[in-house]
Amino acid sequence: MxxxxxxxxxxxxxxxxxxxxxxxxxxxxxxxxxxxxxxxxxxxxxxxxxxxxxxxxxxxxxxxxxxxxxxxxxxxxxxxxxxxxxxxxxxxxxxxxxxxxxxxxxxxxxxxxxxxxxxxxxxxxxxxxxxxxxxxxxxxxxxxxxxxxxxxxxxxxxxxxxxxxxxxxxxxxxxVDGVYTTDPRVSGKARKLEKIAFEEMLELASLGAKVLQTRSVELAMRYKVRLRVLSSFEDTDENSGTLVCDEEEIMESKVVSGVAFSREEAKITLFTIEDRPGVAQAIFGPLAEAGVNVDMIVQNISEKDYDEAHPGAVTDMTFSCPINQVERAKKALEDAKTAGLIKYDELIIDTDVAKVSVVGIGMRSHAGVAAKMFSALANEGVNIKVISTSEIKISVLIDRKYMELAVQALHDAFALGDA
Amino acid sequence: MxxxxxxxxxxxxxxxxxxxxxxxxxxxxxxxxxxxxxxxxxxxxxxxxxxxxxxxxxxxxxxxxxxxxxxxxxxxxxxxxxxxxxxxxxxxxxxxxxxxxxxxxxxxxxxxxxxxxxxxxxxxxxxxxxxxxxxxxxxxxxxxxxxxxxxxxxxxxxxxxxxxxxxxxxxxxxxVDGVYTTDPRVSGKARKLEKIAFEEMLELASLGAKVLQTRSVELAMRYKVRLRVLSSFEDTDENSGTLVCDEEEIMESKVVSGVAFSREEAKITLFTIEDRPGVAQAIFGPLAEAGVNVDMIVQNISEKDYDEAHPGAVTDMTFSCPINQVERAKKALEDAKTAGLIKYDELIIDTDVAKVSVVGIGMRSHAGVAAKMFSALANEGVNIKVISTSEIKISVLIDRKYMELAVQALHDAFALGDA
Missing domain, CATH: 3.40.1160.10 (Acetylglutamate kinase-like)
Incomplete structure (x- = not known):
């Protein structure tokens, strides 16, 4: 049976x-x-x-x-x-x-x-x-x-x-009645996806599309369990909702499947840290212990490259974390500084940022996605603060007030509204 | 420990x-x-x-x-x-x-x-x-x-x-803070008992003193578990409440320990039934099958004693049951009559009755308790409709309007208010 x-x-x-x-x-x-x-x-x-x-x-x-x-x-x-x-x-x-x-x-x-x-x-x-x-x-x-x-x-x-x-x-x-190319409340052109690959769903889930919890998607991917998301409150049949499945089941996928975003982001920058091996561990170790979920990390290029002859090289470090963990992060870093574990001149917190990401397994085989994304944002005058990429995702941190604008621009640029 | x-x-x-x-x-x-x-x-x-x-x-x-x-x-x-x-x-x-x-x-x-x-x-x-x-x-x-x-x-x-x-x-x-000689709402002289025997508590519980469920007292009696009933809402110590225990633990017990009562009684009388072996089974079998909890049963003395030469002797049968089972009892009896299982001329239901009982293990060794009870009720002009006795209990069915009066009179007659 x-x-x-x-x-x-x-x-x-x-x-x-x-x-x-x-x-x-x-x-x-x-x-x-x-x-x-x-x-x-x-x-x-x-x-x-x-x-x-x-x-x-x-x-x-x-x-x-x-x-x-x-x-x-x-x-x-x-x-x-x-x-x-x-x-x-x-x-x-x-x-x-x-x-x-x-x-x-x-x-x-x-x-x-x-x-x-x-x-x-x-x-x-x-x-x-x-x-x-x-x-x-x-x-x-x-x-x-x-x-x-x-x-x-x-x-x-x-x-x-x-x-x-x-x-x-x-x-x-x-x-909800399925997984959308983006949140319909942000873009009226958002379209329900018929199918989405596990990897894409995983990126969307962890990026704040709250349809499915990350852990359940991970488990489904590991055991190749075909997941379907559909509405309790509508009449449904065999074709309702969105199927989350192995990418092999998706015949022709777009380069980008969806635009995800998160408002609950904060950006923290440490100015003038030592540029030497072990400094990243010295910073992110205490943050991890304090239970801060660090997301994006960017280290500026140092004025002088590190070598043993120039131990005094300095740089800046920027990272993002959920906005409700900012106080905890600040305390962990200040304590580490007091204890002499790390050095920095200044700690700047920016709680007026949002993260916008484009996700798609097609990116693996297509060049130019990042360039297309950045130009779409530039056309709208949106300044990018931090960039982070994975195999199937490009995320940017921007001023929160531009978030909706950025999402709509990217949704259009990748033609996600078209079936 | x-x-x-x-x-x-x-x-x-x-x-x-x-x-x-x-x-x-x-x-x-x-x-x-x-x-x-x-x-x-x-x-x-x-x-x-x-x-x-x-x-x-x-x-x-x-x-x-x-x-x-x-x-x-x-x-x-x-x-x-x-x-x-x-x-x-x-x-x-x-x-x-x-x-x-x-x-x-x-x-x-x-x-x-x-x-x-x-x-x-x-x-x-x-x-x-x-x-x-x-x-x-x-x-x-x-x-x-x-x-x-x-x-x-x-x-x-x-x-x-x-x-x-x-x-x-x-x-x-x-x-509640213990077991009383009777319900304090009915008699202001009700007194909390320090100790009570399992058997007495069992009679009180099944008679409507809702402090403890019958089944738990039965179990306690069987395994000789000393039970104490006491209040959640008062300061309590080792001597609070009422101890329900083996009668051997009760040094000196009164003849009567308490007066119990129940308002939820009904009396059903079948007039002119056959007076022959097997007629009680023919009446109470169908009642048991219908789930009627018959309590007291009284059979009138027949005008003529049954013997094989006079098979036509007749008598009346009266029993009590919970008031909410009256309809069920009536239907069971009428069905049995229709099916030819029993005969009777008339079925009279009286739903205006109450049961009052005196309970005490001392009764076993003391005569005259019933006489004292009946005279106390007679002194107040209370007519007794049905009497039923056990080793440690005497119960009477009376008009409901006299219930409080009867309880108070019995409480006084057996001096239950005195420590």
């Missing part, structure tokens, strides 16, 4: 009516002949309520107990979804993490999958059950404690089950 | 402040040198919310899924209580039913304990944990599904743990 994994997020199961609506989508797939594993999140708002209880009880809470409390929201939805499916005449059974079992590491609140044995659920399918409803976001540690997976955990659960059960596809139902 | 079981009901853990208050009571016992097993209910209102979800999803719900959903409320409280105790510096760990494991039958929503192995919790105590917080009301079936125990399940969980762990005592914290 072909098997499908379907995942419904918090807004898709926010109340009994929406659970019924989601159940109807499951029913359709059962009628098409699939065995289905449904992964559910907690009803939206529930997890926040439970987190509030924990934080109201204990500031420095024990992550084991946090997980035990917070995971209960998904258990409720799993039971309700199974009941709703039964009500429709579909044999369904709910599964909490320990019942499957979803074996994870003991890293509470950020647990990773160790194994998902198929035996228990397969036995139920053999008994005639058509649907296994699994509580997402949770697992069980080697010590038999409840674990949770951290942000985006239910997406990751869905992908892991699709891999473990060799599912034909993993459908992620959410509150 | 001596071990104590402490149970907190829904109102005692209704919010974070009350959980903190309960945790302080646990702290006191830990400071006195006890290892403690805490049994918690769901925050009050939570279980009703979850039941509402289930009933809103499916009318004829699958009890397995009902249990999976409904049990999650206790998991939340268990985690929060463990966190709060940790916050006070007390090593505590939460336990869901499957983690202990609390092995039960597969009778979902009315499961019974099969075994509670001590190994896992004992291992934690040996590691230095002082408190195990156990989610009440739940267990796990042989098939590995979540079960719940039905009404009063958390009290029963507490007693079962006290038995399994040979606890010194099982303290049931609730919203």
């Amino acid at each position: 072909p098997l499908l994994v379907m995942k419904f997020g918090g807004t898709s199961v926010a109340n009994l009516e929406r659970i019924e609506n989601a159940a109807k989508k499951v029913q359709k797939e059962v009628e098409r002949g699939y065995d289905v594993i449904v992964i559910v999140s907690a009803m939206s708002g529930e997890t926040n309520k439970l987190v509030g209880y924990v934080e109201g009880t204990s500031k420095l809470y024990d992550a084991r107990e946090y997980d035990a409390v917070v995971a209960s929201g998904e258990n409720v939805t799993a039971g309700l979804m199974a009941l709703r499916l039964q009500e429709m005449g579909i044999p369904a059974r709910s599964w909490q993490g320990w019942q499957v079992p979803i074996n994870t590491t003991a890293a509470h609140s950020a647990a990773r999958f160790v194994s998902i044995p198929r035996d228990n659920i397969d036995a139920k399918f053999k008994e005639g059950f058509k649907v296994a409803v699994v509580a997402g976001f949770q697992g069980v540690s080697p010590e038999g404690r409840v674990t949770t997976l951290g942000r985006g955990g239910s997406d990751t659960t869905a992908v892991a089950f699709a891999a473990a059960f060799a599912a034909e596809r993993c459908d992620i139902y959410t509150d | 001596p071990l104590l079981v402490m149970k907190f009901g829904g109102t005692s853990v209704a919010n974070l402040e009350r959980i903190e208050n309960a945790a302080k009571k646990v702290q006191k016992e830990v400071e006195r040198g006890y290892d403690v097993i805490v049994i918690v209910s769901a925050m009050s209102g939570e279980t009703n919310k979850l039941v509402g979800y289930v009933e809103g999803t499916s009318k004829l719900y699958d009890a397995r899924e009902y249990d999976a959903v409904v049990a999650s409320g206790e998991n939340v409280t268990a985690g929060l209580m463990a966190l709060r105790l940790q916050e006070m510096g007390i090593p505590a760990r939460s336990w869901q039913g499957w983690q202990v494991p609390i092995n039960t039958t597969a009778a979902h929503s009315a499961a019974r304990f099969v075994s509670i192995p001590r190994d896992n919790i004992d291992a934690k105590f040996k590691e230095g944990f002082k408190v195990a917080v156990v989610a009440g009301f739940q267990g796990v079936s042989p098939e590995g599904r979540v079960t719940t125990l039905g009404r009063g399940g958390s009290d029963t969980t507490a007693v079962a743990f006290a038995a399994a762990f040979a606890a010194e005592r099982c303290d049931i914290y609730t919203d």
Whole structure:
């Protein structure tokens, strides 16, 4: 029997009516002949309520107990979804993490999958059950404690089950109807993509297109799980949404697939640092320890190249990080300076920046993408502050006020609005 | 290390402040040198919310899924209580039913304990944990599904743990401060009992004194678990509340310990039934099948005694049952009549009755209790409709309007207000 994994997020199961609506989508797939594993999140708002209880009880809470409390929201939805499916005449059974079992590491609140044995659920399918409803976001540690997976955990659960059960596809139902060439709120010409490669989705996800969590896309890419993103709130069929898949499945891809952006960026520059081996480690080591997620890094070309005869060479270092980590970054750097670990004359923080990126696997085989991007920005008078590139992505840091303008200009320049 | 079981009901853990208050009571016992097993209910209102979800999803719900959903409320409280105790510096760990494991039958929503192995919790105590917080009301079936125990399940969980762990005592914290000689709202002279025997408590519980559920008292009696009922909302010490214990522990007991009553009674009389062997079975069989809880039964003395020469003897039969089962009882009897299983001329239903009972283990060795009771009621002009007696209890059915009067008169007659 072909098997499908379907995942419904918090807004898709926010109340009994929406659970019924989601159940109807499951029913359709059962009628098409699939065995289905449904992964559910907690009803939206529930997890926040439970987190509030924990934080109201204990500031420095024990992550084991946090997980035990917070995971209960998904258990409720799993039971309700199974009941709703039964009500429709579909044999369904709910599964909490320990019942499957979803074996994870003991890293509470950020647990990773160790194994998902198929035996228990397969036995139920053999008994005639058509649907296994699994509580997402949770697992069980080697010590038999409840674990949770951290942000985006239910997406990751869905992908892991699709891999473990060799599912034909993993459908992620959410509150958007697919992945777009850019955010439709920024460009009216944004177009829904029919397919996108894992690598591209990964860049888009990590760049702030919040449709799918990075970790679930990574997992899907590793296990070649075909992911489909589609809407819970619309009628959907086999061709709805966007398929995230191996690039081999995408016959003809454009050079650039999408334009991503992030407003939540800050730029930090250290002036007059020593230009010598080990200085980058001296700077970014303390930042990493302080939990600062450094993104783009640019080191100016020094006036004098370093060599042993000229140990006094100096340069400047610029990096970007999420805007809410700026204070932490500043403190880490000042502490490192006080401790004599690094030297700098001045530390300048610019919190008025945004990041804009073009992403596309076609870039690998096409030259001139960067040049086209820079000229499109120059034509609009947008000044580029920092540039960073990867194999399938070019990102620039610009003044935040130009962000929308830059996105629209790039969307036009790469003709992303055209099918 | 001596071990104590402490149970907190829904109102005692209704919010974070009350959980903190309960945790302080646990702290006191830990400071006195006890290892403690805490049994918690769901925050009050939570279980009703979850039941509402289930009933809103499916009318004829699958009890397995009902249990999976409904049990999650206790998991939340268990985690929060463990966190709060940790916050006070007390090593505590939460336990869901499957983690202990609390092995039960597969009778979902009315499961019974099969075994509670001590190994896992004992291992934690040996590691230095002082408190195990156990989610009440739940267990796990042989098939590995979540079960719940039905009404009063958390009290029963507490007693079962006290038995399994040979606890010194099982303290049931609730919203009353003990067991009274009668309901203080009915008699201002009601007095809190220091001790009461299991048998007496059992009669009081089943007669409508809602402090403890019958099943938990039965279990406590069977395993000789000393139960203490005391208030969550008052300062308590070793002597607070009421101890429910073996009668041997009660040095000098009064003949009568308490006056119980129930308003929710109805009286049903069948006139002119056959007076022959098997007629009682013919009447009460169909009632039992219809789920009617028949309580008191009185058969009138027949005008002519039955013998084989006079098969036509007739009599009347009267019984009482909960008022909300009257319609069901009526239908069962009428159906039985239509089917020719029983004969009667008339069926009279009286829903304006109440039951008043005096309870006391001292009755076993004292004569004249019934006479004293009847004369006290006669003095107040209360007519007795039905009488029923057991070894340690005498119950009467009277007009409901006289109930308070009867309770007060009996409370005075047996001098229950005197310490």
